[in-house]
Amino acid sequence: MIDTHAHIHFPQFDEDREEVIKECEEKLDAVITVGCDLEDSKKAIEVAGQGRNIYASVGIHPHEAKNYSEKDYERLVEIVRSSSKVVALGEMGLDFYRNISPKEKQYEIFKMQVEAARELDLPVIIHTRNAAKEMAEFIKKEFKGELKGVIHCFSGEKVLLEAALDEGLYISYAGPVTYPRNEELRETLRYVPSSRLLVETDSPYLAPQPVRGRRNKPTYVAYTAKVISEYLNLSFSDIDRITTVNAKRLFGIPLTDEEKRERLVYKVGNRLYINLSTRCPCSCKFCFRGVEDYILGYNLNLKREPIAEEYMYRIKNPKVYDEIVFCGYGEPFERFDDLTKIAKWIKKFSKDTPIRVDTCGLGYLITGREDLLDHLKGLVDSFSVSVNASSPEEYYKVVRPSFGKGSWESLLKFIKDAVSKGFKVTITAVDYPGFNKDDFEKLAETLGVPYRIRPYKRFRNWQS
Structure with a gap:
């Protein structure tokens, strides 16, 4: 694990800094100690050494x-x-809570550092307090998709979250997300892509709930x-x-060979997921394909399509998983x-392990086979079908299937046929801007x- 924001060079660690660093080296992958002015940054560099x-x-x-002024560039x-x-x-x-520095001065020095980040090709660590709207506007105007960075100690403002994610920035959560009263902050976790999530302590401040009131330190992350x-x-x-891989990717800390490796299979909780292909006939407006290779901390963008036996070798013992997907x-x-070949192999060794296929539902059009469900009887237990629309108009506008007209009808036929043949079927949708939940619920009821x-x-600006 990586604490992406600490201040272990601060005076609060003068008495036991050596022990704190030793503990960090033993228990964490890395710690970033963050400078607050130029002299303080020199201390941070000294401690990093x-x-x-x-x-x-x-x-x-x-x-x-x-x-400071622009002369300090x-x-x-x-x-x-x-x-x-x-x-x-x-x-x-920007910090408009106390306004210790005049607002115009804050903007000046912020812009100066953004320009330096461009020159140096380094990510930025962004502090915001009582300035969410202003920060969102600044990011849209000044970053233009050209800078990497993180919103440090995110405090839950929707306007800032959307602007930051649209610009490809990361979102970091600190101790406050653990505080009992911060349910609204925790709720924002559901909207952050796994590939943009970071954790931090901001130590010596903001100790998480189990150690609240103590001096915070990096291992408390x-x-x-x-x-x-x-x-x-x-x-x-x-x-x-997830957070370790994300931090390394953002801050240029070398990934291990294991972290870089393209994943044929990957484990989340006690489910095993099988990553067969990078190809898809749909181009959903909300999809991460082509934007992110790392999902849930795994590199899923295969450069080749391995043979079935390579998957069998990596699955090893299918009995140990709650579900294989x-x-x-x-x-x-x-x-x-x-x-089909891999599913047969799994069922041969573990008849009781459920197998699910997450699909766009266009199997008939993809394979050209009307009998594909018959071939999957006894092999696949359930389908999760990404419909993402409640009408053909919405479907073609948002999902954008390459097969064009007739795709919506083929999708519905696949769902109805799967139900009639005894498969468990769930239809899913993403709650994108303008999505009609009520109509989708009615569609599910009809089916x-x-x-x-x-x-x-958000992986990118929805309008783009």
Whole structure:
């Protein structure tokens, strides 16, 4: 796990810094100690040099903006270039809670650091307090999809969350997400793509609930990760993997060979997912394909399509899983023969392990076979069909199937046929802007199947 935002170079750690760093080295993958002005950033770099996996950022906090001007640009760049341990610029941003620095000065120094990040090709660590709307506007105007970065210690404002995700920024949660009264903040977790999620401590401040009132420290990031895992119905190891890989990708910390490896199969909780193909006949407006390769901490963008036996080798013992799901970067029916072959192998060794296929429902058009459901009887137990519309007009506008006209009718036929042949079928949709939940519920009722509506997770601006 990586604590993406700490201040272990602060005076609060003077008495036991060596022990804290040792603990971080033993229990965490990395810690980023974050500078708040240029002299403070030098201290951060010095402390980063005391640990193999301690990194630093260089930045000017909005409270300190009044002490700087654009003339300090070269000094900022020089400090960044003084150490290979510097992985980001920040923290920087807008803080209108106390207005310790004048607003115009905060904007000036923020813009200066953004320009430095462009020159240095480094991500930015953004501080926002009582300035969500202003920060959202700034990000839209100044970032233009050209900068990487993170909203540090996100506090739950929808307008900022949407603007940040539209720009490809990461969202980091700290101790406050664990506080009992912060249910609205926890609710925002449902809207953050797994590939954009980070955790932090902001130590020595904001200790998570189980240790609230104590001096915070980097290893306490585990408490925050635990609450997030419980809220998202994931395992602790899932959140560990997801946030560690995300932090490494954002801050340029080398990934291990295991983290870089393209995943044929991947485990989430106690389910095993089988990633057969990158191909899909649909081009849904909300889809991550072509935008993100890493989902749930795994690289799912296959550069080749492995043979069925390679999947069998990696599955090993199907009996140990609660469910095995054909679901990955693309559409499983694009490789119908291999899907069938692998499913037969699984059932041979474990008749009781349920097998589900997550599909766009265009199996008839993809395979050209009207008998495909007959071939899957006794092999597949259930289908989760991504419909994402309640009318053909909406379907062609949002899902955009490559087969064109007739796709909607083929989709509905697949669902009805699967139900009539005894498969368990659930239809799903993403709650994207303009989605009609009531009409989708009526569609499910008409088809005689249960439904599930998933939160809309922004990978890009919806209008684009």
